[in-house]
Each structure stands twice: as structure tokens, then as C-alpha cells.
Amino acid sequence: MDAGAKNNFLLHPFPASGVSLQCGFIPAGMHLRLDERMAAVATAETEYAQHSIDAAGENGLALATDLSTDLEAALGACASGDRTALRRIFDAESGRLVAVAQRIVRRRDLAEEVVQEAFLRIWTHAHQYRPDRGSARGWIYAIVRNRALNLLRDGKREDLPGDERLETLQDSDQLEQIMAAWQTLDRHSRLRECLGSLDDIKRRGILMAYVGGYTHGEIAGRLCIPLGTAKSWIRRGLSSLRECMA
Amino acid sequence: MRIDRQDLAAIADEYVLGLLDEAEAAQVEAEMAHDAALSDAVAAARDRFLPLDTGIEPVSVSPNLWDTIAERLPDQVPQTGAQPVAPTANDNVAGGVRPGWRSMAISAMAASLILAVGLAWSVTRTVEPLVVAVLLNEAGEVQAVVEDFGNNTASVRLLTEFTVPADRTMQVWTLPSRDMGPMSLGLLEGAHSATLHSPALPKPQDTQLYEITLEQAGGSPTGRPTGPILAKGFAKLPR
Numbered sequence: 001m002d003a004g005a006k007n008n009f010l011l012h013p014f015p016a017s018g019v020s021l022q023c024g025f026i027p028a029g030m031h032l033r034l035d036e037r038m039a040a041v042a043t044a045e046t047e048y049a050q051h052s053i054d055a056a057g058e059n060g061l062a063l064a065t066d067l068s069t070d071l072e073a074a075l076g077a078c079a080s081g082d083r084t085a086l087r088r089i090f091d092a093e094s095g096r097l098v099a100v101a102q103r104i105v106r107r108r109d110l111a112e113e114v115v116q117e118a119f120l121r122i123w124t125h126a127h128q129y130r131p132d133r134g135s136a137r138g139w140i141y142a143i144v145r146n147r148a149l150n151l152l153r154d155g156k157r158e159d160l161p162g163d164e165r166l167e168t169l170q171d172s173d174q175l176e177q178i179m180a181a182w183q184t185l186d187r188h189s190r191l192r193e194c195l196g197s198l199d200d201i202k203r204r205g206i207l208m209a210y211v212g213g214y215t216h217g218e219i220a221g222r223l224c225i226p227l228g229t230a231k232s233w234i235r236r237g238l239s240s241l242r243e244c245m246a
Numbered sequence: 247m248r249i250d251r252q253d254l255a256a257i258a259d260e261y262v263l264g265l266l267d268e269a270e271a272a273q274v275e276a277e278m279a280h281d282a283a284l285s286d287a288v289a290a291a292r293d294r295f296l297p298l299d300t301g302i303e304p305v306s307v308s309p310n311l312w313d314t315i316a317e318r319l320p321d322q323v324p325q326t327g328a329q330p331v332a333p334t335a336n337d338n339v340a341g342g343v344r345p346g347w348r349s350m351a352i353s354a355m356a357a358s359l360i361l362a363v364g365l366a367w368s369v370t371r372t373v374e375p376l377v378v379a380v381l382l383n384e385a386g387e388v389q390a391v392v393e394d395f396g397n398n399t400a401s402v403r404l405l406t407e408f409t410v411p412a413d414r415t416m417q418v419w420t421l422p423s424r425d426m427g428p429m430s431l432g433l434l435e436g437a438h439s440a441t442l443h444s445p446a447l448p449k450p451q452d453t454q455l456y457e458i459t460l461e462q463a464g465g466s467p468t469g470r471p472t473g474p475i476l477a478k479g480f481a482k483l484p485r
Contacts, residue, residue, distance in 0.1 A: 081322035090312055095304025102305065112311055119315045121385075123322070134289025138296045142262070145299070149264045181298045191297050209263040210295050216265055238259040245294055 071136035078126035086123055089140065097144045103177055104148040104213035114151055118144040145213075152213050175222070178211040179204070194244035202237030205230060258287035262295060269411050269460055269474070275384070276474040375401070376449065377481035379456040389477035390439075390458060392418065392431075394450040400431050401441045402458075408437040408476065415463050419471050421455040422448045433465050434458070454481040 071092070077085030094115060101118075102111035121143050129139050182203070185192035195203050201223060208214040208222065220230035260266050261274045278285045375393035383389050387406070394400040402418055410416060416434040421427070432442030457478035459471040466472050 079322070083316065083319060086319070087312065087316075090315070094307050094311065096300060096302050098307050098311075099302045099305045100299045103302070108305075112308055115307070116311060116315050116318075120318055123319055124386075133285050134293050135296070137300065138289065138292035141296060141299050142292050145264070153268070181301065185297055185301055189297055191294065206263065207298070209265050211298055213264055234263075234265070235256060235260075238256065238263075241294075242255055242259070 071140065072129075072131055075122075075126045075129045075136050075139070078123055079129075086119065089122065090119060093137075093140065097141070100141065101144055101148040103174070103181075103211060104145070105151055106174060110151060111148070114147045115144060118147045121147070149213050174212055175208075178207050181211045182207055190245055194241050197244060198237050198240060199233075201225070202233050202240070205234040206237050206241070209234065254284055254287045255291075258284065258291040261288060262291040267411065268409055269414060272460065272476070273474040279384075374484065377452065377454060377483055379454070379479045379481040381456060381458060381477035381479040383477050384475075392420075392456045392479075392481075394420070394431075394454075394456075394481065396449050398444050398446055399441060400444065401439075402431075402434060403439045404434070404437065410437045410460065413463050414460050414473070415465060416458050416476065417461045417465050417471070417473075418442060419457050419459065420447070420450070422450070428457075428471055430465065430469065431456075433461075450481055452481060452483045455479075456481060 071089060074085040074089050078089075097115050097118070098108070098111045101114040102108055105111055105114060118140075122140060125143075129136060133139075182192065182195050185195075195206070198206070204223060205219050208219050209216075214222070216231050216234070217227055219234070220227045223230065225233070257266075257274060261271060266274065274284065274288070278288060374395075376396035377394050379392045379394070380388055381390040381392060389404070389406050389408075391403045391405065392400055393403075400418070400420075408416060416437055418431040418434060419428045420431055422429060426448070429444070429447055431444045432440075434440055434442075455478065457471070458476045459466075460473040460476055461471070462473075
């Protein structure tokens with residue numbers, strides 16, 4: 001268990017070490033039986049052969065491109081001091097950005113705090129966005145994600161009063177949300193298809209990290225596998241994913 | 247963590263997934279400023295996973311969230327008018343300027359307000375520093391103040407919490423001249439403020455660069471900064 005995971009205990013209210021860190025915290029749908037885990041090992045070798053070569057186009061691509069161009073232009077306008085441009089980004093994306101942050105930090109008030117800080121950073125750093133370095137949307141979401149992860153790693157929750165459990169997304173709810181992020185991807189999405197071609201356990205590891213902000217240690221705990229195994233499976237899963245989406 | 251060319255894509259993925267530890271992530275961010283291949287790999291990884299975020303069901307945000315943001319927005323400073331920042335002590339690109347640090351020139355104006363308070367305090371003491379440098383991080387936030395007394399003694403006051411992994415240490419550097427290159431002022435053991443005693447160095451000058459990097463325990467093995475820059479800034483003469 002690394003140091004980050006220990007801090008996370010404050011935000012993720014479940015045991016971080018010792019015997020109590022068991023698969024029992026994984027809801028029925030998430031729980032991997034031993035034979036399933038063994039099957040995952042067995043199929044790891046053949047994983048590279050499983051990728052579908054069917055590259056279906058994304059639905060709504062034209063719409064997405066328009067949106068992306070708008071965001072790019074808005075960032076440019078922000079850099080030259082146009083506050084209405086930042087407002088346009090807020091109006092277009094804040095509902096999703098708060099939801100993304102909440103999936104990581106689990107509380108709405110903290111998620112809004114994350115988005116608030118992120119918009120200040122978008123404003124002050126808009127001049128650093130380079131259109132040839134990825135999409136404007138990806139840049140904006142990355143700022144929100146980094147803020148949310150920092151809040152999680154800082155264990156800031158300990159400073160907050162009140163009964164957190166009542167207003168906090170429970171572990172099982174969060175794990176369901178995490179899997180839903182993959183299942184609700186567009187049916188023809190390359191990402192959905194490539195994630196689908198991974199072993200179940202590798203897919204879970206990757207989704208828990210990206211969608212839920214889990215550390216290697218937390219993933220190993222939830223999936224009942226040793227830390228080193230979690231790290232190497234996620235690394236191999238990511239490598240397969242890159243190959244599949246190339 | 248050395249970034250191997252072949253590992254770029256893997257490191258970019260783990261960075262985007264939030265799986266790197268704090269020091270590794272800081273290094274990736276520092277490297278990205280001048281490593282186009284790494285920046286491209288990170289951008290590609292971001293866009294690869296982005297649909298997992300953009301496909302989420304939007305929530306209705308608090309009605310006052312925008313107002314809170316709007317109230318806190320600083321005025322935008324024109325980037326074109328910014329003074330160029332001198333090359334960093336451990337900048338391996340000849341004459342290169344790291345874009346991430348450019349905003350520092352602007353933030354330094356805000357920092358000078360804090361500096362004024364620090365100076366008012368420091369000039370009332372019997373031993374006066376020859377120069378004072380306010381060190382900022384890449385986001386332009388004030389991290390530390392260095393007072394160099396010129397007698398091979400420098401006081402480093404940390405103004406924020408630094409988390410340093412067990413196998414790393416914070417090392418303070420200055421750049422007396424381009425010819426001399428970066429020189430170590432010493433290590434900050436336990437990431438605490440300290441008074442450092444360095445080997446003999448030239449008398450500190452106005453606008454001399456000071457910086458703090460994260461190095462392996464015991465300090466940089468090469469005698470030059472090798473790790474990510476935690477904070478840096480340029481000296482001012484107390485007046």
C-alpha cells in the first residue's frame with residue numbers, strides 16, 4: 001500500500017490495510033471469484049489476438065467537432081481577457097464537469113469546489129493551451145480531473161465537519177458508476193470496444209483509476225490482488241488499449 | 247524516474263489515469279514544458295480516455311457557482327507584453343525558455359506584495375541579507391523566500407507544505423553566472439525551513455536565479471540539479 005492510498009482512507013471511507021481490506025467491499029457485480037481471476041491470467045496471453053479490427057465511426061462526430069472548435073475559440077478568447085468566453089465554457093460543460101469531479105471526490109460540495117478552482121485555472125492558463133496538443137475539451141477536463149485528484153490525495157475531507165457517510169457516495173455506488181462509465185459509452189465507440197476486448201480485471205483496474213481516481217493500492221485492495229500484480233496488469237491493459245486504439 | 251523514449255506512452259497513460267505518485271507526476275509536468283513528444287503522448291492519452299468523462303449524465307450545478315467564479319477572476323494580463331524569463335539553471339535546451347514558467351514573470355508582481363512584507367521584517371534585523379528571492383511554483387504561487395547574506399549563508403523559509411517522498415530531498419540552488427552554472431546552497435532536511443551554509447560563492451547579485459528541486463536523498467549525485475523544479479525566483483536587492 002503506498003502513501004497516497006493511506007491518505008485516501010480519509011476520503012474513501014473504507015479500510016486501507018490489514019485483514020479488513022477484503023473483497024467483501026466489492027458489490028456482487030464487482031466481485032471476482034478465484035476461478036475468474038485465474039481465467040483472467042489464462043487469457044492474458046491471448047489478449048493481443050482478441051482485438052477487433054472493426055473501426056466503427058463515432059456517432060455525432062460532426063457535433064463533437066463543432067463543440068471542440070467552439071471550446072478552442074473560447075479558450076483563445078479567455079486568454080485575451082473575454083470573460084463571456086469563460087462563461088460559455090461554463091454553460092456548455094459545468095454540469096458534466098461537476099459530475100466528473102463528484103465521481104472522484106464523491107461529494108457534491110467538494111465537486112463544485114473543484115470545478116470553481118478549475119475554472120480559475122482555465123482562465124489564468126488559457127494562453128498555454130495549444131490546439132496542436134490535443135483537444136480543448138481534453139485540456140479543460142484534465143484541469144478538473146487534476147484538481148479532483150489533488151483534493152483526494154490531500155485527504156482534505158478530514159477538515160470537514162458533519163456526518164459524511166450520509167451525503168457521500170458509498171463505495172458500492174461508486175464502483176457501479178465506474179463500470180457504468182464504460183457501459184454507457186457510445187455503442188460504436190472505439191474506446192468502448194477496445195475496453196471490451198480487455199480481460200475483465202484489467203478493464204476494472206483501468207476504469208477504477210481513471211473514472212474513480214483510485215490508486216494502485218486501492219485497486220489492488222478492491223480486486224483482491226497483490227499490489228505488484230495490480231500495477232503490472234494495469235500497465236499491460238493500458239498497453240493493449242493503446243495498440244487497439246492506434 | 248528517467249523518462250525512457252519507449253516508455254513515453256506508458257508514462258503518459260499512467261499520468262493521465264492519476265496513477266503516478268506525487269514526485270513522478272511533478273516530474274512529468276516539468277518535463278512536458280520542454281518535451282514535445284511527452285506533451286503529445288499526454289494529449290493523446292487525455293483524448294483517448296475523454297469519452298469516459300464526456301459521456302457522463304450532467305448534474306444541475308448550484309445557481310451561484312458561476313457568480314463565485316466570476317467574482318474571483320483576476321484581470322487577464324496580456325501575454326505578449328510579458329518580460330522574457332531567463333533560462334533556468336537546469337534547462338538543457340540551449341537558450342530555451344520553459345513556457346510554463348513564463349507566467350511567473352506576471353505572478354512575480356503579485357509576489358512582490360508579499361515580498362514587501364518580508365522585506366519590512368528582514369531589514370529591521372541586525373544582519374541584513376544582500377538579496378531576497380521569492381520562489382514561485384509553476385502555477386505562480388509563492389512557495390518560499392530565500393535570503394542570501396553573501397557570507398556563504400542563506401536562509402530559506404518555506405511558505406507552503408511540501409510533501410517529499412522518503413527517498414528524496416529538497417535541494418536549494420543558485421545560478422551565480424552562466425559560466426559557473428547552478429551551484430548548490432544545500433539540502434532542506436525534512437522539507438523544513440533552514441539556514442544553509444554553502445561553499446564560497448560569488449557575492450549574490452540582483453536578479454540572480456534561485457530554485458529548489460527535488461533530488462534523491464543526500465542531494466543530486468551530479469552536483470547539478472537533476473530533479474523536477476519545485477519553486478524558483480529571481481533575487482531582489484533590499485532597498
